[in-house]
Amino acid sequence: QQQVKQSPQSLIVQKGGISIINCAYENTAFDYFPWYQQFPGKGPALLIAIRPDVSEKKEGRFTISFNKSAKQFSLHIMDSQPGDSATYFCAASILTGANNLFFGTGTRLTVIP
Amino acid sequence: NAGVTQTPKFQVLKTGQSMTLQCAQDMNHEYMSWYRQDPGMGLRLIHYSVGAGITDQGEVPNGYNVSRSTTEDFPLRLLSAAPSQTSVYFCASSRDRNSPLHFGNGTRLTVT
Numbered sequence: 001q002q003q004v005k006q007s008p009q010s011l012i013v014q015k016g017g018i019s020i021i022n023c024a025y026e027n028t029a030f031d032y033f034p035w036y037q038q039f040p041g042k043g044p045a046l047l048i049a050i051r052p053d054v055s056e057k058k059e060g061r062f063t064i065s066f067n068k069s070a071k072q073f074s075l076h077i078m079d080s081q082p083g084d085s086a087t088y089f090c091a092a093s094i095l096t097g098a099n100n101l102f103f104g105t106g107t108r109l110t111v112i113p
Numbered sequence: 114n115a116g117v118t119q120t121p122k123f124q125v126l127k128t129g130q131s132m133t134l135q136c137a138q139d140m141n142h143e144y145m146s147w148y149r150q151d152p153g154m155g156l157r158l159i160h161y162s163v164g165a166g167i168t169d170q171g172e173v174p175n176g177y178n179v180s181r182s183t184t185e186d187f188p189l190r191l192l193s194a195a196p197s198q199t200s201v202y203f204c205a206s207s208r209d210r211n212s213p214l215h216f217g218n219g220t221r222l223t224v225t
Contacts, residue, residue, distance in 0.1 A: 006155070034213070043117070043203050043216030044156070089155060098163050099144050099210040100171060103155035 003027060004092050006104025013111050019077040021107045023090035026071065030092040034101070035064065035075050038087045047088070048075070051095075080111045115139050119204050119217035126194040126224045134189040134220050136204030142215070144207040145187040146171070147179065149200040150219070156203065162187055163210075194224045 006023045013019045023033075031052055036044035050057045050064040050073065057064045063076040077084055087108045091101040120135045138145065146161035158171030162181040176198060178190040187206075191198060201221050205214040 002155075004155075009153075041218065043205075043218050045216065046213040049213070095211055097210065098161055098169070099207050099212070099214065100146065100158050100161055101156070101214065102172075103148075103157070105153055105155045 002105065003102040004090055004104040006090050006107060008107060009105070010108045011110070013080045013109065015080065015082060015111055015113050017080050017111075019075075019080045019084070019109055019111070021075045021088055021090070021109075022072065023074065023104050024070075024072045025092050025102075027092070027102075028071070029094050030102075032093045032095045033064070033066065033073050034091050034093075035062075036089045036091060036103075038089065038106075044089055077109075080109075082111045082113050085109055085111050117204055117206055117215050117217035119202075119220050121220060122218070124220060124222050126191070126222065128194060128196060128224060130194050132191050132194065134191075134202055134204075134222070136187045136189065136217060137185050138187075138204075138206040138215070139185065140206065140208070140215070141184060142206035142208050142212075143184070144210065144212075144214075145181065146205050146214070147177070147187070147189045148203045148205065149173065150203060151200050159189065159202075191222075194222075196224045198222065199224045 034049035037047045038044040066073045090104040147159040148156040160179040
């Protein structure tokens with residue numbers, strides 16, 4: 001049973017456009033929501049993360065929007081660039097636990113020049 | 114600073130063979146964990162360790178063993194490989210429970 005559901009599975013965006021990836025969770029004990037970026041042949045790398053006490057976090061062109069009541073969070077990539085082409089994973093964990101992440105199934109983003 | 118180092122990068126096994134996937138980190142991190150990545154399923158936790166001498170099971174532990182005799186190393190052992198264990202395996206570490214996970218570059222394992 002997937003604890004974190006992610007959509008879409010794949011996404012194609014024109015250069016300069018906005019990429020949006022959505023995730024949903026059921027376990028209300030989750031209190032840490034990171035996004036990881038993975039390039040082919042590499043391990044995932046932390047991109048940005050949010051805790052549920054805020055509704056939005058922005059770092060450069062990357063923004064997480066968080067809706068606690070709906071148990072949903074999303075990643076927005078503004079001004080998408082070809083170098084952003086990668087697979088993106090949302091995840092969730094419980095901070096008082098052992099730092100074990102539950103991952104979504106991933107979104108393969110392709111940014112067309 | 115090498116970070117998290119996984120060896121080998123690629124491995125082919127026959128059904129029933131055993132092997133050990135190596136993971137080492139040089140960041141003095143307390144937390145280490147193993148995930149497997151399968152198409153359409155994301156990454157799933159196999160085993161984890163919160164410090165030397167302490168290990169515990171994750172979401173999909175069957176068929177795998179771990180030990181943590183030192184802070185630096187966290188090997189993953191496949192006891193009797195099965196085709197269902199064909200996957201990409203990632204080792205990760207973090208300084209503590211509130212710190213980001215750092216992943217290695219993975220080991221791609223094929224079991225025939």
